[in-house]
Amino acid sequence: MNQPTLPRYDGLSRLLHWATAITVLIAFVLGPEHFGRLFRNGIDPATRIDVVWHESLGLLVFALTAVRLLWLTLRPAAPHIAMAAWMRKASTITHRVLWILLLLVPVTAIMALGSEAHPMTLLGGLRFEGFSAIAQWPIAETADWGDVHKVLADALVWIAGLHAAGAIYHGVALKDGVLASMLPIKGIR
Numbered sequence: 201m202n203q204p205t206l207p208r209y210d211g212l213s214r215l216l217h218w219a220t221a222i223t224v225l226i227a228f229v230l231g232p233e234h235f236g237r238l239f240r241n242g243i244d245p246a247t248r249i250d251v252v253w254h255e256s257l258g259l260l261v262f263a264l265t266a267v268r269l270l271w272l273t274l275r276p277a278a279p280h281i282a283m284a285a286w287m288r289k290a291s292t293i294t295h296r297v298l299w300i301l302l303l304l305v306p307v308t309a310i311m312a313l314g315s316e317a318h319p320m321t322l323l324g325g326l327r328f329e330g331f332s333a334i335a336q337w338p339i340a341e342t343a344d345w346g347d348v349h350k351v352l353a354d355a356l357v358w359i360a361g362l363h364a365a366g367a368i369y370h371g372v373a374l375k376d377g378v379l380a381s382m383l384p385i386k387g388i389r
């Protein structure tokens with residue numbers, strides 16, 4: 201018997217969702233440990249391929265998030281799938297927290313680079329020194345922005361993990377079409 205067609209997010213929303221998820225995970229794995237010590241030892245970040253990839257992918261996350269948020273205001277309505285009110289509330293809150301972290305993690309990275317007067321080094325040999333002006337801003341002194349960036353990046357990945365576990369629970373136990381609505385391929389509930 202034919203299954204009814206499940207409602208799905210539009211193609212661009214699905215493409216941007218998965219591109220962001222993959223980019224966040226790779227950027228997280230490449231997160232430069234002991235970054236401060238590296239610089240105190242006089243190592244140029246441009247010579248560290250993990251740092252260059254991390255900063256490039258991190259900026260890509262920021263760009264993807266900006267495009268997604270713009271698309272959110274223009275796209276067709278997200279699929280409406282019936283579920284308990286508390287579940288809908290939990291999912292709305294989780295999405296909002298994820299959106300905020302997707303913006304704050306790159307912003308705090310720029311604060312970290314700027315307040316420690318490090319250059320931003322990107323793929324293609326790009327190098328930006330201009331952020332060091334941030335070191336003069338009063339806000340630069342209010343926190344260790346490298347630590348703030350790290351804590352928020354950890355929170356992003358933990359919450360994304362819970363969100364993914366929730367989505368898989370919908371797909372495996374509830375089979376209500378929530379997981380399918382974001383999957384790149386058809387045919388899975």
Ligand code: HEM
Binds near residue numbers: 234257302
């Ligand atoms: C969603 C995007 C990002 C994620 C998930 C992420 C994740 C992380 C993590 C987990 C660390 C800590 C590594 C450790 O100490 O074990 C880190 C450090 C760092 N990240 Fe990111 N990051 C992102 C975006 C960026 C961007 C856009 C930049 C700069 C353009 C950047 C620059 C840095 C720097 C400079 C550090 C070292 C901070 C310090 O200790 O002073 N990150 N990142």
Ligand code: HEM
Binds near residue numbers: 360
């Ligand atoms: C870093 C990883 C991830 C981030 C930052 C993230 C973020 C988000 C955000 C912001 C939304 C709302 C999308 C929109 O309205 O266009 C969303 C929806 C969704 N995500 Fe993720 N996600 C991640 C990973 C995953 C994974 C691994 C899965 C599946 C295993 C998944 C499954 C879903 C599903 C099914 C929806 C639609 C849920 C609904 O409409 O209630 N996500 N995600």
